[in-house]
Amino acid sequence: MNRYLTTFAIAATFAASVHAQTTAPARATVKVTIDSGVLVGEVADSVNVFRGVPFAKPPVGELRWKAPQKPDKWPGERTAFANEPPCPQPVNADGTPNGGGVAGVQSEDCLYLSVHAPANANRAPVVLWLYGGASFLGAGHLGSYNGTSNAKQGVITIPINYRLGSLANFSHPALTKAAGAKEPLGNFALTDAVAALEWIKRNVAAFGGDPDNVTIAGQSAGAAMVVNLLSIPSAKGLYHKAIIQSGALLRPGQTLAEAEKRGVDAAKALGLPENATAAQLREVSAQTLVATEATRRGVATPIDNRFRTISTADALNAGTEIDVPVLVGSNSGEPGFDAARTVAKLAGDSGAGAWLYNFAYVPGFRHDEWKGGAIHSAELMFTFDSIDTSGWAASAAGKADAADRAVAKLVNSCWIAFYKMDAKAKSFTCANGVTWPAYTEAGDDAMKFTDKAQIVKSQGIPSGPPRPANAGS
Secondary structure, eight states, X not given: OOHHHHHHHHHHHHHHHHHHHHTSOOOOEEEEEETTEEEEEEEETTEEEEEEEESSOOOOGGGTTSOOOXXXXXXXXXXXXXXXXXXXXXXXXXXXXXXXXXXXXXXXXXXXXXXXXXXXXXXXXXXXXXOOSTTTSOOTTOGGGOOHHHHHTTOEEEEBOOOOHHHHSOOOHHHHHHSOTTOOOSOHHHHHHHHHHHHHHHHGGGGTXXXXXXXXXXXXXXXXXXXXXXXXXXXXXXXXXXXXEXXXXXXXXXXXXXXXXXXXXXXXXXXXXXXXXXXXXHHSOHHHHHHSTTTTTOOOOEEOSSSOOSOHHHHHHHTOSOOOOEEEEEETTSSOHHHHHHHHHHHTSSSSOEEEEEEOOOOGGGTTTOTTSSOTTTTHHHHTTOTTTSTTHHHHTTTOOHHHHHHHHHHHHHHHHHHHSOTTOSEEEOTTSOEEEOOOTTTOEEEEXXXXXXXXXXXXXXXXXXXXXXXXX
């Protein structure tokens, strides 16, 4: 073949490749109109999926360390096919996922959510999901939180990103001085969650959701946020049930003065003076904040007497918490079951019920690793029925067996039943026909998940291994 024919053949091959790429099967799309404009999502497996949906303005510049603002409206149609970058956090230099499951690019412009909704939904129950990650790692788009299975059973799932580390939990006298008299201080991840709930209240009907049946749910640090939301005045009425997975510790409230002192010390570790101004603090790059040991985890949330007026521990003991049904528990290979039982006792002592669980199922392909029982986060791919998209999908592929998948469908069915349950109910029934009664001290009933689901007495469930002294939420 002469060089001209060779050149022609190469060009033809390239053109065929481009043609193949540009003539790929068309994506099935779906449109909804919300208060910010028109969204274009995709239809996948009878589920309407919208990704990268802004629920607030980017919290950058002057909006760093402020409560989130309603997003701007956009002209025309906004494509919602892809996830936006997660919030700034430490990531591994070799590109492997960090402890929160995140790798790659992050951005301080990160207040986005995704929606998995049943096609043709009509007043479907809604769950707002708050991921775990010790309050400085994680993202809402991870595969463990895939809402496809929920949507196929009539439930809309909305995972969100919320601010992390010192971009979320940071107080400083200069920020207090610069804030308006009623502006929230130091609780910015929680303000993000409330903003997302407000977004749901305004917009979820457009996706076929019921704004009067919203569950807040989270695991680990996300569960700790759910605990805190049980006593946030501005959250009242925006949600109607709560799920707390492995994050039921009731901590006393930190005063604003204590948080400000910790903030000053953290800023000094960055080389800023003790009298640093708000402008100087906002000039510190997000990368610096997440890469510096003194600042990457944040300085905890204060009782600012504006947004957060009481700790949930005090509210539960006083009986003044937001009274909604609560489902709470932990895994067999982690500490926390006694704390979960305490929350169930206090949350269910009057009014709405509380449900207590212990997840003790160990997949066959993990028997050699999980000698002490189901580890922290082990329940996620079962409560979401997301084995094939979870963070463990690579190790589960070809290894998860029929028993694992049956347990996932069973556990997920219990969560689905809770989402759909009337808020006044005192029991609900899972797919195996087992009725799950609300926990009371007298009845002491808890659901134990092994290769089956059965009601047992909670006092017979081990509390789990001791909690490390430095354990995060």
